[in-house]
Amino acid sequence: MNERLIFYVFFAITLVSALGVIFSKHIVRSVLWLIAAFIFTSVLWLLLKIEFLAFLLVLIYVGAVLVLFTFVILLFDLNQVQHKKHFNLVSFCGVIFAGTLLGIVSHIVIRHGFPINHGQLLLNTIPKNELMHLCHLIFNNHILAVEISGLLLIATIVIALGLNIKGNNT
């Protein structure tokens, strides 16, 4: 019961943060709302007892990627560059589309639910050494994907440096 209360509180806060991302006037505030949304979502992941990925989300996303966003925005005073909202027919149709998607999903979920255990998540039967199993799976069964993602990261560094050097020369 307590968990459900915490879940719905953070559910509401995260959705408010997402609305803040979309409807903020300044783009810096949008990024700050996005950081808030990520942190609150990591709390929801902690409620699922997925501690490692919640830690990774805060460390990598909030600590590196979103700070990168903030750096880029502060580097070029983007508030002067942008920020016209275009409320026309296309955005209206898009909002209708997103609302329809949400409506269909919520109708199906609320009306029909999920078959196994009435959709309850059995969080008490999780083994204590789950992280060990996870690492074992990643570094044995999925080792090719790990290597490829490492290669992708190196390629990203090279591409970013190369584009910047070339952009400065021309």
Added chain:
Amino acid sequence: MIAGLTLSDYVLFSAALFGLGLAGIFIHRKNILMLLMCIELMLLAINTNFLAFARYWQDLTGQILVFFILIVAAIKTAIGLVILMLLIKKHYSASIDDLNILQG
């Protein structure tokens, strides 16, 4: 009254977050930085969905997929921001319309 957390809660949450990201993409479709941020929101939603279903089926594969999605999303953001920086240096704007110069 159901005692613990259910899968329906998480599916509703991720659907709402995904819908907000989608609406944001349609509203801010001229601004590259807002597009990147709304894509981040949608990725967050699908990651939450993956984790909830991983718990539902009591299977670790969903968590591994989220691990790799996080890596690829970080790469995507870095490359997108580099391209955005070059565009701002060249045109002093962050608008999608100025990416017309990229047409082959």
